[in-house]
Amino acid sequence: MRVSDLLRLPAGPVDLHRFDPAATPGFKGGKQRARKAVPELGDRLATLQEQLYAEGRLGGRRSVLLVLQGLDTSGKGGTVRHVVGLVNPAGVHVASFGVPTPEEREHDFLWRIRRELPRPGRIGVFDRSHYEDVVTVRVLDLIDERTWRHRYDAINLFEERLVADGTRVVKCFLHISPDTQRKRLLARLDDPTKHWKFSPHDLDTRERWDEYFTAYADALERCSPDEAPWHVVPSDHKWYRNWAITNILIEQLETMGLHWPEPDFDVEEQRARLLGMP
Ligand code: AMP
Numbered sequence: 001m002r003v004s005d006l007l008r009l010p011a012g013p014v015d016l017h018r019f020d021p022a023a024t025p026g027f028k029g030g031k032q033r034a035r036k037a038v039p040e041l042g043d044r045l046a047t048l049q050e051q052l053y054a055e056g057r058l059g060g061r062r063s064v065l066l067v068l069q070g071l072d073t074s075g076k077g078g079t080v081r082h083v084v085g086l087v088n089p090a091g092v093h094v095a096s097f098g099v100p101t102p103e104e105r106e107h108d109f110l111w112r113i114r115r116e117l118p119r120p121g122r123i124g125v126f127d128r129s130h131y132e133d134v135v136t137v138r139v140l141d142l143i144d145e146r147t148w149r150h151r152y153d154a155i156n157l158f159e160e161r162l163v164a165d166g167t168r169v170v171k172c173f174l175h176i177s178p179d180t181q182r183k184r185l186l187a188r189l190d191d192p193t194k195h196w197k198f199s200p201h202d203l204d205t206r207e208r209w210d211e212y213f214t215a216y217a218d219a220l221e222r223c224s225p226d227e228a229p230w231h232v233v234p235s236d237h238k239w240y241r242n243w244a245i246t247n248i249l250i251e252q253l254e255t256m257g258l259h260w261p262e263p264d265f266d267v268e269e270q271r272a273r274l275l276g277m278p
């Protein structure tokens with residue numbers, strides 16, 4: 001069974017407590033085997049990405065958008081480094097979304113998102129996304145309920161159009177346990193080279209764990225259509241997270257029917273011409 005199918009959010013009411021963050025669906029073996037498997041998968045991913053890039057260079061319109069969401073330390077940055085880092089950076093566009101700037105606040109919540117969408121042939125990666133605008137804003141009570149509820153429809157419409165325009169939307173929720181977060185936050189405090197990754201605000205967020213889980217559950221449940229479904233990726237084990245997301249990306253690219261573009265010149269003619277040159 002494909003990892004995409006194993007981790008795909010089932011239809012119906014969502015309770016994130018029912019997903020085990022330490023599970024390793026579809027993978028037999030442990031850390032060492034997974035770490036060994038990823039570079040090989042990386043070759044496959046890099047080939048598919050190059051085919052997508054080539055298609056874009058020759059006028060194709062298609063692209064991929066990987067949306068990463070998850071609480072602090074869930075591994076969004078690590079996924080960019082270890083998974084997205086397997087492919088040619090020239091074909092990738094990574095965007096991260098923090099607290100909206102004054103300029104961003106003057107616009108609709110999707111304004112800053114649209115500006116970072118991948119161009120044809122590219123793989124776009126969102127480290128946080130428009131889902132912050134139905135999760136964080138809700139938990140922190142930054143806007144009224146009517147407004148954030150209305151945004152579910154806006155997001156569904158936005159993603160539906162994106163898909164119709166040729167973007168494969170791949171959404172991954174990186175699911176960790178409170179224990180794992182405690183360990184990872186402690187590691188950030190213990191290591192001076194990781195202090196920059198820590199923010200006291202992370203502890204405010206941690207205090208509202210259940211509220212975040214409720215808000216995430218609603219957002220995932222309301223915005224997981226067949227064309228752009230959510231995947232819940234157990235992320236207590238970094239090696240599983242990397243292995244799983246690499247597979248999901250490969251599987252999604254494989255369903256796009258990519259191939260090396262046909263040359264628009266006569267190969268033999270060009271070869272003869274080249275060989276005839278001094
Ligand atoms: P980091 O990803 O660690 O750089 O943190 C970014 C911070 O920005 C997180 O605390 C997010 O919750 C916050 N953030 C991102 N988008 C929004 C948003 N639309 N409204 C409010 N806070 C946001």
Ligand code: MG
Nearest residue numbers: 072197199202
């Ligand atoms: Mg952070």
